[in-house]
Amino acid sequence: MKQMKVINAVMVFAMMVFASAYAQVTPKLTDPEIASVAVVANQIDVNYAAIAKAKSKNADVLKFAQTMSDDHTAVIKQAVALVTKLGVTPKDNALSQKLMSGAEKTKKQLSAKSGKAFDKAYIDNEVSYHKTVISTVEKVLIPQSQNAELKKLLQDVVPTLKAHLDHAEMVQKEFAGK
Amino acid sequence: MNKKLRRRTIIVVYIFLVFVLNSCSTPEERGRLPGDTATDASSTTSAHKVYSIEIKDMKFDPGEITVHKGDTVVWVNHDMVTHCVTEENTKAWTSSNIAAGNSWKMVVQSGADYFCAIHQVMKGKILVE
Numbered sequence: 385m386k387q388m389k390v391i392n393a394v395m396v397f398a399m400m401v402f403a404s405a406y407a408q409v410t411p412k413l414t415d416p417e418i419a420s421v422a423v424v425a426n427q428i429d430v431n432y433a434a435i436a437k438a439k440s441k442n443a444d445v446l447k448f449a450q451t452m453s454d455d456h457t458a459v460i461k462q463a464v465a466l467v468t469k470l471g472v473t474p475k476d477n478a479l480s481q482k483l484m485s486g487a488e489k490t491k492k493q494l495s496a497k498s499g500k501a502f503d504k505a506y507i508d509n510e511v512s513y514h515k516t517v518i519s520t521v522e523k524v525l526i527p528q529s530q531n532a533e534l535k536k537l538l539q540d541v542v543p544t545l546k547a548h549l550d551h552a553e554m555v556q557k558e559f560a561g562k
Numbered sequence: 563m564n565k566k567l568r569r570r571t572i573i574v575v576y577i578f579l580v581f582v583l584n585s586c587s588t589p590e591e592r593g594r595l596p597g598d599t600a601t602d603a604s605s606t607t608s609a610h611k612v613y614s615i616e617i618k619d620m621k622f623d624p625g626e627i628t629v630h631k632g633d634t635v636v637w638v639n640h641d642m643v644t645h646c647v648t649e650e651n652t653k654a655w656t657s658s659n660i661a662a663g664n665s666w667k668m669v670v671q672s673g674a675d676y677f678c679a680i681h682q683v684m685k686g687k688i689l690v691e
């Protein structure tokens with residue numbers, strides 16, 4: 385009997401630990417904060433594209449960068465139009481800041497490279513960045529958004545992000561083993 | 563619901579559907595191929611058909627279409643980003659940019675594998691029978 389109590393206590397404690405760990409990796413966001421993350425995440429990729437357009441001479445990389453710049457700008461435009469319509473002001477938050485500080489580091493790494501090494505680093509980063517953003521949108525932003533139109537916009541963006549990832553992986557193959 | 567009201571509802575729904583279908587069957591023309599001089603008047607009086615391909619969620623739907631030579635295919639871009647329709651092997655023809663909400667049509671002369679040159683993973687196929 386006493387043993388049972390101990391097991392119960394251990395189980396409850398374990399559950400509490402898991403719950404708090406889960407709460408830490410999955411931030412709770414309000415709609416204004418989700419809107420901020422959405423705009424920041426897209427703007428970061430527009431900025432990466434600007435670096436590529438300035439530094440790369442590879443036709444496939446330049447074309448890909450132009451698509452990233454155009455598409456992510458189009459998504460920002462849609463997001464801004466929606467929050468304006470809803471009267472929501474994007475609100476800065478820990479996740480937006482985390483994305484921005486990560487982007488600053490990456491920008492420095494990219495700026496230090498040139499030629500083929502730059503092309504490879506840019507595309508490798510596009511692959512991993514799109515994976516991160518897809519997972520953030522699917523696992524955090526969509527489930528947590530309260531407004532139906534905001535949720536719908538985020539859902540509509542996912543296929544675009546996935547096509548970008550496929551496209552980046554296609555270009556990445558060019559640099560494989562180089 | 564009484565009979566009269568039900569009948570009236572059916573009529574209203576019918577008028578609405580006719581209106582919607584009409585507005586969908588006259589897509590805005592965005593571009594034309596260099597050799598594509600056939601006028602709309604002649605194609606509507608002939609037996610040629612018009613097929614629609616929806617560009618939605620980064621896919622061509624249907625991805626594969628079978629038509630007869632002289633039929634028209636209309637691509638409608640429902641996405642929020644710009645797409646295009648380009649012959650894949652020799653770039654024999656292209657729509658150029660089809661902005662969000664716009665469409666482009668082509669009179670089909672021969673079968674083709676095509677893709678979106680902006681998002682090269684988007685592919686489609688036209689078969690001519």
Ligand SMILES: [Cu+2]
Pocket residue numbers: 644645646678679680681684
């Ligand atoms: Cu496209």
